[in-house]
Amino acid sequence: MAIQIQTHAKDWEENYKRLSWWDSESVRKAKVMVVGAGALGNEVLKNLALLNIGHLCIIDFDRIEYSNLSRSVLFREKDCEQNLYKSKVAAERIKEINPMVNIHTIEGDFQFDVGHGLISAMDVIICCVDNRLARLHINRKSFFNKKAWVNGAIENLIGQMEVYKDAHQCYECNLSETEWQSINARIGCADIAQKNIIAGRVPTTPLSASIIAAFQCQEALKIIHGLESNVMYDSNLYIEGMSNTFLQLQASAQKENCYSHYAPETVHPLSVSSKDKLEKFFQVLKSDWNIDRPILKLNHNLCLSLVNKDTDELHQVLAPDFGLNDPRYVSEQIIQIETKLVKDMVHEITPESELLEYRLESIGIPAWDILKIITEDEIRYFELAEDNIYS
Amino acid sequence: MTKEINIIIRIMPTADDIEVSLPLDATPKDVIDALLDAGLGIPKLDDQGNPISYKLVPKEKGQEIPQDNTLMDAEVQESDVVLMLPMVWAG
Numbered sequence: 061m062a063i064q065i066q067t068h069a070k071d072w073e074e075n076y077k078r079l080s081w082w083d084s085e086s087v088r089k090a091k092v093m094v095v096g097a098g099a100l101g102n103e104v105l106k107n108l109a110l111l112n113i114g115h116l117c118i119i120d121f122d123r124i125e126y127s128n129l130s131r132s133v134l135f136r137e138k139d140c141e142q143n144l145y146k147s148k149v150a151a152e153r154i155k156e157i158n159p160m161v162n163i164h165t166i167e168g169d170f171q172f173d174v175g176h177g178l179i180s181a182m183d184v185i186i187c188c189v190d191n192r193l194a195r196l197h198i199n200r201k202s203f204f205n206k207k208a209w210v211n212g213a214i215e216n217l218i219g220q221m222e223v224y225k226d227a228h229q230c231y232e233c234n235l236s237e238t239e240w241q242s243i244n245a246r247i248g249c250a251d252i253a254q255k256n257i258i259a260g261r262v263p264t265t266p267l268s269a270s271i272i273a274a275f276q277c278q279e280a281l282k283i284i285h286g287l288e289s290n291v292m293y294d295s296n297l298y299i300e301g302m303s304n305t306f307l308q309l310q311a312s313a314q315k316e317n318c319y320s321h322y323a324p325e326t327v328h329p330l331s332v333s334s335k336d337k338l339e340k341f342f343q344v345l346k347s348d349w350n351i352d353r354p355i356l357k358l359n360h361n362l363c364l365s366l367v368n369k370d371t372d373e374l375h376q377v378l379a380p381d382f383g384l385n386d387p388r389y390v391s392e393q394i395i396q397i398e399t400k401l402v403k404d405m406v407h408e409i410t411p412e413s414e415l416l417e418y419r420l421e422s423i424g425i426p427a428w429d430i431l432k433i434i435t436e437d438e439i440r441y442f443e444l445a446e447d448n449i450y451s
Numbered sequence: 452m453t454k455e456i457n458i459i460i461r462i463m464p465t466a467d468d469i470e471v472s473l474p475l476d477a478t479p480k481d482v483i484d485a486l487l488d489a490g491l492g493i494p495k496l497d498d499q500g501n502p503i504s505y506k507l508v509p510k511e512k513g514q515e516i517p518q519d520n521t522l523m524d525a526e527v528q529e530s531d532v533v534l535m536l537p538m539v540w541a542g
Contacts, residue, residue: 100542188542195540215497215539218464236518237480238504239538261499262541298536303466307534310514 072112072160083285090284091115091181091450095170095198096188097146098122099131099264100212103273104186106133108161109154111281115162115450116154117178118147119170131266164449168426171197172360172382175334176205177428177443180327181450184283185209186276190262192239193246196320199224199231203320204430208291210279212272214264217301219272221292222311223279228293229311232320271299324441327430332420333446334427338409339416345433345442346411354411355434361405362423369399378415380424381405389424408434420444456522459532460486461510462493468532475523479507479516486535493535504538 076082090113094104097120108116124132124139124146134153135146147165154161166173171194179185179201187198187209195211202209208225224231235243275297282291298307314321331348332341338356345351361381367374375394383389384400394400409415415423425431428447433440445451453474460469460482469491473482483505487495497503507516509525510532516525527533 096542098542190540190542192540213539213541215537215541216464218537218539220539234515236504236506236538238502242501242504242540262497262539264541300464302464305463305466307508307513307536309508310512312515312517 072158076111081285081287086284086286087112087281088114090183091117092280092284093117093119093174093179093182093185094188095119095185095194096190097134097150098128098188098190099266099269100188100214100273100276101146102132102134102150103266103269104188104212104276105150105154106157107273107277108280109158111277112158112160113284114160115164116151117164117166117182118150119166119168119174120145120147120150121167121169121173122146124149127261131264131269133266169382170194170201172380172424173426174201175426175429175444175447176201176327177430177445177448179207180205180430180443181428181448182207184280186280187211188273188276191242191246192235193243195231196235196243200320203230204323206323208283208293210276210283212276214268214272215262217265217268219268219297219299219301221272221275221279221297223283223292225293226321226323227314229296230314230318230320233315233318234312268299268301272297324430327441327443329445330431330442331446332444334421334425334429334444335419336446337417337419338413338423341420342411342416349440349442351433351435351440353436356409357432357434358407358409358424359432360424361402361407362409363402364404364406365402366394366397367401367403368397369401370397374403378418378423383424389422456527456529456531458522458527458530460507461532461534462486462491463534463536473522475527476521478521479518482507482522483535506536506538508534508536510534 073084092108092113094101097118123143124135126140129135134150139149145167147167151163151165185202185207187195198209203226211222213220279291294311296309296311298309330344332344345354363377363379363381365376377390379389385395428444430441430443433442453476455472455474457472460471487493494503509527
C-alpha cells in the first residue's frame with residue numbers, strides 16, 4: 061500500500077488569508093507601538109504577535125513584580141526574581157510565540173524617552189498605561205504626528221476602549237475637572253513617577269484585560285488595513301461585567317483651542333542623531349538647510365545648576381528638569397539630595413551657546429525626535445533622521 | 452424659578468437606580484457633586500484614595516452630556532434614565 065505523506069504548510073497566516081479583507085502585506089509591513097506592558101499590554105502584545113504584525117515597539121519603564129503574574133500571560137515567576145524589565149521580557153516571549161515579529165523596546169517613559177520620529181513611523185499607537193498623564197501625552201504626541209491611538213482602560217470588571225484621531229475625538233478635550241486634578245497631582249510628582257511612588261494599584265482582572273485588549277487590536281487591525289469607515293472613531297466602548305452592561309457611547313465633539321490639536325505641516329529630515337553633539341546639529345542646519353541663526357526650542361527646561369536646600373550647597377549639573385533623579389543625567393550624589401532647588405536653567409539653545417560640546421541625548425532629547433527650530437521669520441521642525449531604526 | 456424634571460440616575464457599576472428631581476439648568480458637575488454629597492453611598496474615591504471621575508450618559512441617546520452643557524442643552528426629558536459611569540484608568 062502506498063503511503064501518502066502530507067506536510068503541514070508553514071504559513072503562519074494561512075488561516076487569516078481566508079478572511080476576505082485580510083491583506084498579508086499590510087500586516088507584515090505594519091508598525092504598532094504598544095505603550096505599557098502590564099495586564100492590558102500583555103494581552104495586546106500576545107494578540108498582535110498571533111496576528112503576525114510585522115513590527116512592534118514596546119514602551120515601559122517598569123520592572124516585573126510578583127503581583128503582575130496573575131494578569132500577565134507573558135511573565136513568569138523567574139522574571140520578577142531577576143528584576144527584569146517588562147518590555148524586554150515581553151519582547152522575548154513574543155518572539156517565542158512568533159519569531160517573525162520584529163521588536164524594538166524602550167525601557168523608558170513615553171513622555172520623555174520616545175522621539176516624535178518613532179511615533180510618526182507607526183501605523184497606530186495602542187495605549188495600555190495605568191495613568192491619565194501618560195494618556196494625555198500619548199494624545200498630544202499622536203495628534204502632533206497625525207496618528208490614531210487606541211486607548212484601553214480597565215478596573216474590576218469595567219473596561220473602556222476609545223479610538224482617538226484628529227477630526228474625530230480628542231482625549232484632552234474630554235477630560236473632566238476631576239481627571240485634570242489627578243493629572244496635575246501627577247505632574248507635581250513628575251520626577252518621582254518613574255519610581256512608582258504614587259499609589260496606583262488598582263484591582264484589575266485578566267478578564268477585562270482580555271476583552272478590552274481584543275477590541276483594541278481589532279481597531280488597530282482595521283486602521284492597518286485602511287478600513288477607516290469601520291474604525292470606532294465616533295463611538296466608545298464601555299462594558300461592566302457584573303451588571304452585564306455593554307454600551308457603545310457616541311464620541312464627544314472636539315473643542316477649539318485645545319493644546320493637543322497642533323500638528324506641524326512639514327517636518328524636514330536632518331542628517332543628525334541624538335548621539336551627535338549640538339555643534340554638529342547647528343552645523344548641519346547651516347550646511348543642509350542654510351539656516352543662519354537658529355534657536356533650538358526645547359520641550360523641557362534644561363537645568364544648569366541647583367541648590368541642596370538642606371545645606372545651601374550649589375551644584376553644577378546639565379540635566380533636563382525631568383531627569384534630576386535619573387542616573388543617565390546626574391550623579392548619585394545629586395540623586396541623593398532630598399530637596400533640590402533649580403537655580404539656573406534654559407529652554408532655548410543657539411549656536412553661540414557654551415553647550416555645543418554636549419550630545420543631544422545628554423540634554424534630554426530622545427532618539428529620533430522632531431525638534432522645533434525658530435528662525436528669523438518662521439518656525440520649522442526637523443527630524444533626527446540618523447536615529448531612524450526602520451531605514 | 453428654574454423648572455425641574457424627574458429622572459432616574461442609574462449608578463454604575465452597581466446599577467442602582469435613584470429617582471431624583473433636578474433643575475434643568477444643572478450641569479453634569481452640579482448633578483454629580485450633589486449626588487456624591489447626598490449620602491447615598493456613591494464612592495468619591497477609589498481604593499487607593501484617588502478621586503473617581505464620573506460621566507453622565509442618557510441611556511437612550513448613548514452620548515455623554517458635555518461638561519459645559521445643562522440638562523436642558525442635552526435635551527434630557529422627564530423620566531429619562533441617565534447612567535452615571537465611573538471612568539477607569541488602570542492598564
